[in-house]
Amino acid sequence: MSVGRSTLKELAAELDVSVATVSRALGGYKDISLRTRDRVAAKAQEMGYVPNSAGRMLVSGRSGFVGLVLPIRGPNLVDTFLGEFVTGLGEGLKSHGSDLFLATVLETQSELAVLQHVVESGRADGVILNRIEENDERVHYLQSKRFPFVSHGRILGEDVDLNWLDTDGAAAFHGAFGMLYELGHRRFGVIKTANPMTFSHYRSEGLVRAIKEKGDPQLELEEISANRFVAEDIRRVCVEILTSENRPTAVLCVLDEIALVLMEEAARLGISIPDELSIIGFDNLEKSSYVQPGLTTFDQNIRSCAREITDMLMEVIKRRPANGLNKLVVPKLICRASHGPAQ
DSSP states (O other): OOSSOOOHHHHHHHHTSOHHHHHHHHTTOTTSOHHHHHHHHHHHHHHTOOOOHHHHHHHHSOOSEEEEEEEOOSSOSOOHHHHHHHHHHHHHHHHTTOEEEEEEEOTTSOHHHHHHHHHHTTOOSEEEEOSOBTTOHHHHHHHHHTOOEEEESOOTTOOTTSOEEEEOHHHHHHHHHHHHHHTTOOEEEEEEESSOBHHHHHHHHHHHHHHHHHOOTTOEEEEEEEOTTOHHHHHHHHHHHHTSTTOOSEEEESSHHHHHHHHHHHHHTTOOTTTTOEEEOSSOOGGGGTSSSOOBEEEOOHHHHHHHHHHHHHHHHHHOOSSOOEEEEOOEEEOOSSOOOOO
């Protein structure tokens, strides 16, 4: 079969299945097995099959596109974490016969205004939200429009009527405290985001709750916040906690990108890790595995989470379930060399 634009009938003949099976497989219908969907998608790509989007919209009333609104901050369009997330979304949507489009938000634009344009223009069948804030205006807008969406993260209150997938950061930091406490640590620090991000709230809340539950009068906690989008502010906060009068012996950072800067500043100040200071991050960025010493952190398998989010969104688009779809993922602790016994 020569590569070129093929028809649905030709694709079905090549796979020795019915046209209806191919059509439903490319549409991501759950009555077609994932194995068959992947097989059909791979053959469609091989044969250069491109569905007639105009015809598909007339029949289904859907565009076949899912939107992701992406604010542009700094010189790089995406960071390592977001790159993995977008890759996972693309992989997941491919298995459903849909495509992802990015709607970028310039510094002079409002993210909500760009989202409104995506929704009201009819370009997307649904949208995926990330970097959720504690009281997120994007969530409230989509709710008011009854527009299909799934968020990576929750607003505060964990509204069960919303569709979201999140990582249990509270349980992660609660468990990290227990591990560090057993290693003799009594003076703790946590570096949060000054931005009202829900993930930061839950992760730091898990540590605070664990300390209260322990009820040890020797326990101390220093909480400090940095603007995650301003490198100079992260560095300033790291220096502040490292030079405090009663410096913590263990610091938990709500993001690896903060933990890595903390490690750099500790080295510059001659503070040995983990002999004098234990550090734990969150996200398991690629760099975390090859810095010296390796960063102990939590891995939420973001690529897999993104694929699962696309499955949830397709369910929302096609079925419009009466109750919200929610999933809380347990992250995996990756023990490396940045934590150890208190001295």
